[in-house]
Amino acid sequence: MQTAPSSARAVLTRLADRARSMNLRTEFSGDPRRANKFSFEAVDIAFDFSKHLIDEEILGALVALADESNLRGRTEEMFSGQKINITENRAVLHTALRAPKNAEIFVDGENVVPGVHQVLDQMSAFANRVRSGEWRGHTGKAIKNVVNIGIGGSDLGPVMAYEALRFFSRRDMTFRFVSNIDATDFAEATLDLNPEETIFIVSSKTFTTLETLTNAHSAREWLIEALQDESAVSKHFVAVSTNAEEVAKFGIDTANMFGFWDWVGGRYSMESAIGLSTMLAIGPENFREMLAGFHEMDEHFRTAPWRQNIPALMGLLGVWYSQFLGAETCAVLPYEQFLKRFPAYLQQLTMESNGKRVHLDGTVVDHQTGAIYWGEPGTNGQHSFYQLLHQGTKLIPCDFIAFAKPLHPLGQHHDYLIANVIAQSEALAFGKTAEEVRAEGVKENLIPHRTFPGNRPSSTFLLEQLTPRNLGKLVAMYEHSVFTQGVIWNIDSFDQWGVELGKVLAKRIIGELESGAAPAHDASTNALIQKYRVWKQQP
Numbered sequence: 020m021q022t023a024p025s026s027a028r029a030v031l032t033r034l035a036d037r038a039r040s041m042n043l044r045t046e047f048s049g050d051p052r053r054a055n056k057f058s059f060e061a062v063d064i065a066f067d068f069s070k071h072l073i074d075e076e077i078l079g080a081l082v083a084l085a086d087e088s089n090l091r092g093r094t095e096e097m098f099s100g101q102k103i104n105i106t107e108n109r110a111v112l113h114t115a116l117r118a119p120k121n122a123e124i125f126v127d128g129e130n131v132v133p134g135v136h137q138v139l140d141q142m143s144a145f146a147n148r149v150r151s152g153e154w155r156g157h158t159g160k161a162i163k164n165v166v167n168i169g170i171g172g173s174d175l176g177p178v179m180a181y182e183a184l185r186f187f188s189r190r191d192m193t194f195r196f197v198s199n200i201d202a203t204d205f206a207e208a209t210l211d212l213n214p215e216e217t218i219f220i221v222s223s224k225t226f227t228t229l230e231t232l233t234n235a236h237s238a239r240e241w242l243i244e245a246l247q248d249e250s251a252v253s254k255h256f257v258a259v260s261t262n263a264e265e266v267a268k269f270g271i272d273t274a275n276m277f278g279f280w281d282w283v284g285g286r287y288s289m290e291s292a293i294g295l296s297t298m299l300a301i302g303p304e305n306f307r308e309m310l311a312g313f314h315e316m317d318e319h320f321r322t323a324p325w326r327q328n329i330p331a332l333m334g335l336l337g338v339w340y341s342q343f344l345g346a347e348t349c350a351v352l353p354y355e356q357f358l359k360r361f362p363a364y365l366q367q368l369t370m371e372s373n374g375k376r377v378h379l380d381g382t383v384v385d386h387q388t389g390a391i392y393w394g395e396p397g398t399n400g401q402h403s404f405y406q407l408l409h410q411g412t413k414l415i416p417c418d419f420i421a422f423a424k425p426l427h428p429l430g431q432h433h434d435y436l437i438a439n440v441i442a443q444s445e446a447l448a449f450g451k452t453a454e455e456v457r458a459e460g461v462k463e464n465l466i467p468h469r470t471f472p473g474n475r476p477s478s479t480f481l482l483e484q485l486t487p488r489n490l491g492k493l494v495a496m497y498e499h500s501v502f503t504q505g506v507i508w509n510i511d512s513f514d515q516w517g518v519e520l521g522k523v524l525a526k527r528i529i530g531e532l533e534s535g536a537a538p539a540h541d542a543s544t545n546a547l548i549q550k551y552r553v554w555k556q557q558p
């Protein structure tokens with residue numbers, strides 16, 4: 020079941036040449052309706068994709084590709100709980116985490132929705148107790164500090180959401196996130212915290228992850244050393260996991276454990292109990308608003324025709340640039356300081372999902388798949404890497420994300436910010452010709468340096484304001500665009516075998532570092548191990 024023979028694919032391969040030499044100036048001047056044709060508003064997001072290297076025929080072929088790939092059918096399979104993560108034989112049901120209470124979604128004959136809402140209620144009750152000061156630490160003090168310990172999907176979502184929604188968070192509480200096994204992460208995060216007022220959330224789906232367990236044990240020691248009582252753990256540790264047995268072994272009362280399910284992938288889990296730190300920060304009501312935003316986007320993706328479907332079009336454009344035009348990266352450029360961790364979050368979502376080189380049946384893919392996602396909030400990037408976007412040699416489609424209303428209105432700041440994001444997409448698309456540069460009186464020898472070729476594609480997403488609901492929509496939008504690409508490429512977007520090998524090898528090397536026995540690897544690896552041992556011992 021390699022990639023099905025596809026006429027749309029053949030058409031797109033042919034049309035790619037046209038796109039490569041497309042002139043967006045001519046496209047816009049030749050069709051006064053172009054901006055209108057390739058932009059629309061849905062779920063309160065204004066989506067402008069008119070500055071892409073597409074025309075009606077290309078878009079038609081991309082939509083045909085979605086149909087030929089059975090995107091509609093595969094979407095229904097995902098939403099209805101079929102085991103589409105075939106290499107792990109699991110359903111993929113992050114959409115159930117934000118389904119309304121009366122929805123019915125079955126996995127192995129069981130409706131999973133009541134369980135989702137039960138955990139949400141348990142989280143809300145806990146969050147209210149902590150936020151109101153009713154939950155007391157071991158010495159009777161209210162909790163002021165929350166430290167989430169987790170890594171990968173059990174960290175990136177919570178950090179991103181906390182930073183994104185900080186405006187809505189309890190400013191009298193401190194939230195920290197520890198992920199790296201590098202002790203500096205834990206030491207710095209706890210340096211100025213009073214253990215009596217600190218609660219740790221150990222977030223780990225499996226509860227076996229080396230980094231998280233190591234950090235959790237260090238946290239336990241830090242607490243017990245300060246409070247001089249092992250029983251303090253029960254008031255200062257809660258767990259988010261699917262593994263009750265390991266949670267109990269660690270010494271956390273399973274009454275203080277918040278569960279989720281194997282049909283929630285790590286990088287698709289920020290709105291499950293993994294989002295407990297988010298809920299503690301912004302409160303249960305705002306958290307539910309965020310879920311409502313996710314759900315709104317789910318419904319949009321599930322029901323809107325592809326031509327009016329934001330995530331599907333984003334996914335199709337991603338396929339267009341990666342597979343047909345050879346682009347290797349995609350820049351995500353939020354013009355909103357609160358979204359500073361959004362690109363890092365998307366890196367895992369996109370790259371762990373679609374960084375795959377084989378089809379579902381194991382045959383090798385013969386074209387580019389998932390792009391490298393990267394980015395920084397505007398306007399900072401403009402003073403650094405945008406140079407390459409404007410005048411470099413690479414094709415890099417950009418996603419510009421902006422909000423009409425600032426959360427911190429201050430003088431002219433917001434107009435300046437928005438002027439910049441609009442100017443960037445304009446400059447990338449239309450550039451500046453040699454004639455225009457010459458007309459400015461620039462010396463002949465400098466004209467090539469000061470010319471901007473243009474025809475550099477971008478999408479612009481404009482929303483009213485960054486709110487919990489809009490954050491939910493944005494995350495779901497990227498989730499479904501990733502899914503769209505995965506369906507078209509016929510790959511498993513929901514496994515992550517690529518992270519396994521390094522873990523296994525590290526375990527073996529840990530033993531060798533500790534034992535001092537001769538390492539048995541290749542010459543390079545052996546030499547690195549030996550050098551480390553020597554330098555570690557040096558006074």
Ligand code: G6Q
Nearest residue numbers: 171172173223224225228285286
């Ligand atoms: C995400 C991955 C991975 C996972 C971490 C943490 O999709 O599966 O990033 O989230 O390895 O795993 P645990 O939550 O099991 O500790």
